[in-house]
Amino acid sequence: MNDAIRRVSTVAIVLLLALMVAATNIQVREAPSLNADGRNVRSIYREFGVSRGPIIVDGESVVSSVPSDDAFGYQRTYTDGPLFSHVTGYFSIVFGRDGIERAENEVLNGTADSFFLRRMQDLVTGHQQRGGSVELTLARKLQEVATEALGDQRGAVVALDVRTGAVLAMVSTPTYDPARLAKHSSSKVNDAYQELLADDSHPLRNRATSSVYPPGSTFKVLTAAAALESGAYQADTVIPAPDTFTLPQSTSVLQNFGGSRCSPTGEQTLADALRISCNTAFAMLGGEVGQEQLRKTAEAFGFNERSSVPIPVAASRIPADLTAPELALSSIGQMDIAATPLQMASVAQAIANGGDRLEPYLVERVRDANLDVVSEADPSSAGRAVSGTTARALTEMMVGVVESGSGTAARIPGIRVAGKTGTAQTTKDAAPHAWFMGFAPADSPQIAVAVLVENGGSMGSEATGGAVAAPIARKVLEAGLR
């Protein structure tokens, strides 16, 4: 009988070993997917149960967690929530996370790989897991000025530090209060969310990064850049600038803004064409430069590329295989050309920085719960967009736009401002989008900015980039340079 007992005893061990294997499988291999399952309220409890780190602007917490008396343990609070909402995002028990709350979630809840040593220490000392803090590059002053300047118009403003690529302001209007979505009552959160979703003006949308718009005449800067880079053109090269231009292979006639005349002689310099934003000149120039050169230049500036700052940024686009009439319209920023406000700010930054485009970023510094710096922003080049010579030529041409062209509303006394306006047609019935992109001071650039006002803002169909967007850019640049 003893042999049989030994064998049964082995079977018993094997049964228990099978349990150990199964438990290991669940607790190690399957754990990540189980923890991520939407039906697992534990993840929410755990997320809320740890002291989530703050989000900091100018040395002050704008988002932080305070202990609460309910089952969750901590309540996320947003000071000046609407001012920073599209950057900070929200942290909701029902709808998850958005913005930096989502992009830097692992830092904020303390599970990031870079915190490994800290977590090991906490394990030994018995500390509860604590989150790290995220310091943003935003400057409160610029954020306030941009928000106020946009007012109740729908639009976006992005300001970048020319020398680092740091995002100094990122505003999208209308805005919302993340605190309403961070409440611990799921019915209240749900009501607030449904209300925001139902709103026609889409307050939850970050227009600066996730929406693309036809850039209109601001794109002429890229067409000019493509022409200069081709080597066949200089700023003073005289190009045809007729009153009307019949699109190739078509009977459609392209006019200048308001049917005006670009030049009495029917031709002008490239710099003058940009200064007064001559449509016919640039439509023809695009055809001369060719779509290969145009797309190559736009891609060097970041078009056709998704990125993250670390908030995800939609790809701005310039299609391939354009027909001749499409290329003509694309050269003036219409047709299928589309760009995010952040993209256009980045174009301005690259030109201001002598042609070297820097990766835009929102996170300046990450610290662990003991306030030790874990990582710090390291400005990095996104690649050379154009040569230094081209950048200098474009800068002078853009200064002309502000000093005596379509963008005079952006002038700042005592400071040379470079810029370009844009008035982008959308559909027949809707008012055009008003754009302005630029930087200042032109001689030693510090701040690059892009402004978009949807459908003309308060001026409606009468709006132009020069009238609506340029004054907003001026206020932001002034605030930044003061």
Place this chain on the structure above:
Amino acid sequence: MATVEPGTTRTGRARELGLLVGAVVLGMGAFAQVELAMNDTLPADFYLSTAGLIVLATALHLLVRRVAPFADQVILPVAVALNGIGLAMIHRLDLAEQASGRTSELAGKQLGITAVGVVAAAVVLVVLRDHRVLRKRAYLAMVLAIGLIVLPFVPGLGVANYGARIWISVAGFSLQPAELAKIALAIFFAGYLVTNRDTLALAGPRVLGVQLPRARDLGPLIVVWAVCLAILVLQRDLGTSLLIFGLFVAMLYVATERISWIAIGMVLFAGGAALAAKTFGHVAARFDVWLNPMDPAIYDRAPGGSYQLVQGLFGLASGGLFGTGWGQGHPDLVTFAESDFIIAALGEELGLTGLLGVLMLYVILVQRGFRTAIGVRDGFGKLLASGLAFVIAWQVFVVVGGITRVIPLTGLTTPFLAYGGSSLLANWIIVAILLRISDAARRPAPLPVRGGSAPVIHEASATPEEDADDEPDDAVPYPGPEPDTQATEVIR
């Protein structure tokens, strides 16, 4: 095999005491951590509860020193450790319930039941001085077992909860008689098999190199199979059915050493279970839940959905490698976390590390049981000890395997850990019987062991009456009153 050199065998009771101190410290530490994590203080009832644990462990240790001095030294500490961990977790779940405004005093009750279980174990140790007495009561045990199994059907006594008719209610206490029935059945199987093992082992035709039993010897197996199926169908209790059948097949194999019995048994049970799954919705539902728990349709299905299982999996997953720590997870999110799903609760708060530790305690307990079976000299004792050891392992496998998706989920309790009076009482009685048999196994024989005697094959035609007095082949005389005298004389 234990060494049996007369006069030199040490009782090793000091070792047991040392291990017991460790076991009690484990339980107390768990309690203290729960209190400190959830209340930041050690309340008065902490000292009361842990003092209770210390008193019970000490009393049983002292009793074992007196009445079973040669008993295995590891079994008792392991049982105390498991019981203590279970108490701490039940207390922790009480605190979670109280925190959300409900009253829950399960830990206090469980401590009371522990006391009852320990007293029952003590009574068994005192009354049962020789386990072989039980062999004479094998058929009485059978009657008792069947009586216990049908109790829930008695009108006015039986209670159906959550679709399973396995409880009885006596004076406000609910009992699960099947838990006690498993001990009676182990005694009956051991008695029956030790008498009939030769017939079952040797007779029968050979087919394809496998020795098959004779058709008429299949009778008892068929009867047990039928009873198990009846439990499955009538009481809707897959767990108990699986438990009893597994116990029988394992003991049948130990008695006969014939693989064909296991094969026949597994085919029979698989066939019966498949038929039941086809015929009865609640069995089929268990299979769905087992195979596709994450399927939203099955998750949301009520009743019979995978909600509870998946919540348990979520708990285990959130525990990860090292767990959240006592009192810092959310095991209360799982329904029946204190009973059926206590393993998920432990896996969440103690992590994989803690869970493997708990499973290792079962491995040790079960191995000590099998060691006892190998060490003891009479066939009945071997069968009973291996049956009881196997039933612990099997029950852990069935319940924990259900939670970890090795097999379909059934409604069994985890031995010693889970809240539940009948289970705890039954397992303490099992500990007492194992201690008693191990005492016999390690007790030095007053006379030299009959060395080198070849096993004697008994005549297959022996009558049951003769068999009852027949010593099994590898037995030695027991150094006490002859077991075939009156039971009253056995008690010294």
